């Protein structure tokens with residue numbers, strides 16, 4: 001079947017548009033009733049407990065899954081009516097699922113540079129010098145240029161995450177999807193990653209971003225919007241300051257939570273009775 005395009009509107013800044021989206025598998029509803037719009041200059045965080053549907057939402061946005069009902073437009077293309085293999089190179093993805101597909105013996109530089117060729121790992125004897133140079137720049141931007149010649153399988157969790165973020169940026173994507181990039185990092189690694197993602201978020205030339213996390217402490221300053229998910233449904237969505245509140249978090253995680261803010265960061269804990 002040929003490529004059929006259907007622009008959602010004249011609004012070229014709209015990178016994701018979901019309307020009345022549900023995903024079901026057998027009798028299980030993974031997400032339901034999702035209406036969501038992401039614009040080019042927005043940086044979204046999607047927060048919610050285990051099993052809330054966060055990864056499902058990200059896979060829809062990454063054109064890796066189709067909705068059971070409702071419509072999803074990604075970068076102006078309607079899922080189900082477009083060639084996802086043309087769409088996916090325009091989207092940078094960093095996820096545990098991707099990490100699991102990288103052969104452990106692949107060299108870090110090759111993991112990054114091969115993204116430009118739509119494959120994982122080295123597949124050509126020679127890459128263009130331009131591509132290699134860009135991959136090195138990205139590794140430097142993530143603070144791991146010194147690991148370029150190392151095998152992926154020998155990296156720490158934090159170093160793997162940074163390699164995959166470099167890879168996700170290699171194709172100069174129009175949208176960057178980050179599924180729990182800080183999971184498994186120690187405190188220093190988390191803080192370093194949050195600072196680097198904050199730099200990206202504040203860069204007006206950076207792509208639209210969607211970051212999935214379980215923890216408000218992992219929200220980088222500069223992120224503009226938030227969605228809270230629970231049991232496949234939206235608890236709240238909108239501007240980050242309106243959405244990340246103690247009341248909304250308590251409703252999302254089913255606990256009475258307190259929320260503190262300092263230096264544009266969020267910190268949550270269970271409320272202790274006075």
Ligand SMILES: Nc1ncnc2c1ncn2[C@@H]1O[C@H](COP(=O)(O)OP(=O)(O)OP(=O)(O)O)[C@@H](O)[C@H]1O
Nearest residue numbers: 025028029030048049050051052053054055056057
């Ligand atoms: N193929 C499937 N069949 C049945 N249930 C599924 C399937 N895939 C996912 N689920 C269920 O759908 C729910 C949402 O899954 P999803 O991975 O989107 O949640 P999540 O918010 O990313 O969770 P976590 O924070 O634990 O990664 C989970 O309860 C999961 O067990």
